[in-house]
Amino acid sequence: MTTITPHLTTLPNGLRVVAVEMPHLNSAEIAVYLKVGGRHDSRDKAGLAHFLEHMIFRGNAEHPSSLELEADFEAIGGCINAATDAETTCYYTRVHPSHVAEGLRLLSVMLLSPALSGIEIEKKIITEEALEDINEQGEEVNPDNLASRLLWPGHGIGMPTIGYLDTIAGLTEEDLRDHMARHYVPENAVVVAAGQISPDEVFTAVSHAFAGWSGSSPPCQEPVCENQEAPGAIFVKDSDSQVNLQIAFRSFPRQDGRLAAARLMRRILTGGGCSRLHLSLRERLGIVYSVDAQLAAYDDTGCFAIELATAPENLSVAVAEVLRETLRLATEPVGENELGRVRQGYFFDLDYSRDSTFDMQVRYGWGELMEMMRSIEEDQAEAGAVDAAAVMATARELFSPARLNLVAVGPVKAAVKREIAAIIKRYEADFRELS
The missing domain is CATH 3.30.830.10 (Metalloenzyme, LuxS/M16 peptidase-like)
Structure with missing residues (x-):
């Protein structure tokens, strides 16, 4: 049975890097994880973490729009994707093993120089997504969201990660940049590559791509108070x-x-x-x-x-x-x-x-x-x-x-x-x- 061993290093700016050698395969997966998700949103900014994840795709210093960004990832065998849950945000893609360094560089361009343009268009898109969980009377019908409300009332972890219609409509570029400044910092992130990769080459590529990333320590998260006593x-x-x-x-x-x-x-x-x-x-x-x-x-x-x-x-x-x-x-x-x-x-x-x-x-x-x-x-x-x-x-x-x-x-x-x-x-x- 193949034993898989991760290799780890930490860059001077506090960014952790993990390289997982899987030489028996013919592909590689790269990702950037950030420890921020729906539980870190306030009630009046519910959905902010998820909204920013979407906005990261809407162009950056190197790509005027998502079209150019997608094309560059496709050129190296990738298809860039992302996900936000209660506690984390992740940007990830599969790439050809010969293009891992370029894939990591593209991830850094996305995260370190987002244009954050087209906010109003993205609001429409996410509003449509949110409406899937609401009935004709405007009531929440997503069982996961309703159960979270019961489990953790009044806490960010009990709110829908996508937010509410009113909070989505109220988000601004200032909100997005403030969120990035507080949470999108090296100390709060991990870069990982797994597959047919060389750990030393991954560490070198991440060091080159993310060396200019800086930021203060992320804020502490609000703990959950569990006081349920009955069904x-x-x-x-x-x-x-x-x-x-x-x-x-x-x-x-x-x-x-x-x-x-x-x-x-x-x-x-x-x-x-x-x-x-x-x-x-x-x-x-x-x-x-x-x-x-x-x-x-x-x-x-x-x-x-x-x-x-x-x-x-x-x-x-x-x-x-x-x-x-x-x-x-x-x-x-x-x-x-x-x-x-x-x-x-x-x-x-x-x-x-x-x-x-x-x-x-x-x-x-x-x-x-x-x-x-x-x-x-x-x-x-x-x-x-x-x-x-x-x-x-x-x-x-x-x-x-x-x-x-x-x-x-x-x-x-x-x-x-x-x-x-x-x-x-x-x-x-x-x-x-x-x-």
């Missing part, structure tokens, strides 16, 4: 044939050791055709097409969210089945065969990631940024140490009713809401019996 629920009426359901449990911070068990629990519940909720909701009851779970971990909080869509008349049954399975994990040890199968599937996925330049730049680039750089072997060892007792203990904590938040978007009748309230009450009573 929460939001029902939003929407004219759809199905109800989109999300049951989101407030989970653990990024450094919490219980995440290893939580990763396996996600697979036990929704990790394929043999998973518990797939067998229950689809194969036995036939009330969903698919069911999935997502595990998010941040600096000081997290979320374990189970998501599905079902017909309105099946909603209460779906809620009952999901909570039956979370309660079961908290009260019954997982069988060794089931746990072993799930663990082995996780090991296989980790091994598959050795063939992906994208996965490796995320693992080691994002990992360095968040002080979570871990090898595949470390992840495998951690998961290998998780036994049935650890799964049950973690489930008792994670799936506690005091961590539960339910979001349902669609045509939900009052009688169904009452049924769901009764189901949650029974769930609370069942959990009280555990203590």
